[in-house]
Amino acid sequence: MVQAKKIWTQFSSILVKILSERLKKIFGSNNPKTKLVAYFVGCYPNYEISLETIKAAIDSGVSIIEVGYCTSEASAEGPIIKEAHDHVLANGGTLKETIKLVKEIRSYNSEVGILLMGYIANLYKYPINEFVKDIKDAGTDACLVVDAPHELKEENQLRDQLNKNNLSLIKLVAPTTDDKRLQDIIKISNGFIYLVNVAGVTGVKDAKNEDVNNFVKRIKKLTDIPICSGFGIKTPGDAKNIANSGVNGIVIGSAFVKFIQENMKTTNLPQKLGKYVKSFVEALK
Numbered sequence: 001m002v003q004a005k006k007i008w009t010q011f012s013s014i015l016v017k018i019l020s021e022r023l024k025k026i027f028g029s030n031n032p033k034t035k036l037v038a039y040f041v042g043c044y045p046n047y048e049i050s051l052e053t054i055k056a057a058i059d060s061g062v063s064i065i066e067v068g069y070c071t072s073e074a075s076a077e078g079p080i081i082k083e084a085h086d087h088v089l090a091n092g093g094t095l096k097e098t099i100k101l102v103k104e105i106r107s108y109n110s111e112v113g114i115l116l117m118g119y120i121a122n123l124y125k126y127p128i129n130e131f132v133k134d135i136k137d138a139g140t141d142a143c144l145v146v147d148a149p150h151e152l153k154e155e156n157q158l159r160d161q162l163n164k165n166n167l168s169l170i171k172l173v174a175p176t177t178d179d180k181r182l183q184d185i186i187k188i189s190n191g192f193i194y195l196v197n198v199a200g201v202t203g204v205k206d207a208k209n210e211d212v213n214n215f216v217k218r219i220k221k222l223t224d225i226p227i228c229s230g231f232g233i234k235t236p237g238d239a240k241n242i243a244n245s246g247v248n249g250i251v252i253g254s255a256f257v258k259f260i261q262e263n264m265k266t267t268n269l270p271q272k273l274g275k276y277v278k279s280f281v282e283a284l285k
Contacts, residue, residue: 142169195227216246229247
């Protein structure tokens with residue numbers, strides 16, 4: 001086990017060298033100790049409001065913005081985020097429009113990390129080399145394709161293109177991931193590892209501290225790559241409790257999307273969202 005940890009630690013140190021400079025700076029800083037990763041559905045409820053709410057989140061102290069591009073095959077999403085996907089698609093939203101949104105986010109702030117998140121179906125219609133070039137030009141730091149196992153040919157092609165362009169590939173792991181698969185995923189991960197706290201879709205179940213604690217310990221025996229924990233974290237109190245497991249970041253998605261849904265008709269939505277996001281940032285200090 002000691003030898004295995006040594007090998008994985010050496011491999012991890014190599015991967016860290018190819019992280020984007022922004023992600024290295026974000027996870028290298030101790031202020032705040034635990035980073036907030038805020039997920040938003042790109043172009044929801046429309047392009048303009050989406051941009052303004054994300055700007056407000058950045059101003060409130062978010063370390064990384066995770067922008068979801070929409071698809072009708074959002075298999076990991078619960079009813080809250082799925083409804084937002086359907087809304088964007090019904091109004092003609094596209095992946096290219098979401099990449100344009102990312103470019104405006106990057107123009108607004110040069111320091112925040114940007115993760116583009118979505119599903120493989122979109123990449124069957126968008127040549128992978130063109131996709132990677134476009135997201136790099138837009139200012140993206142990393143990419144996560146939820147439903148693409150590392151054995152999939154298209155995921156291998158995506159990973160190769162991302163590595164060539166010094167962009168990070170984010171991979172998902174869960175407490176149900178066995179040791180061999182966990183090691184395989186660590187081999188090809190960089191940027192950070194996304195720990196899925198609960199089985200099932202987003203925004204439904206609550207994360208259990210004991211399960212997260214145990215899995216974080218398993219991961220840390222194998223690698224020094226940063227760990228961000230998501231799924232089942234609904235309140236600032238939840239975020240603070242899960243942060244005590246030693247993860248480097250907390251991912252909040254459904255709570256923010258739900259807040260937008262419930263306050264969509266208010267004239268000061270970005271300001272209200274900013275205050276709500278701030279409550280999570282403060283909980284992680």
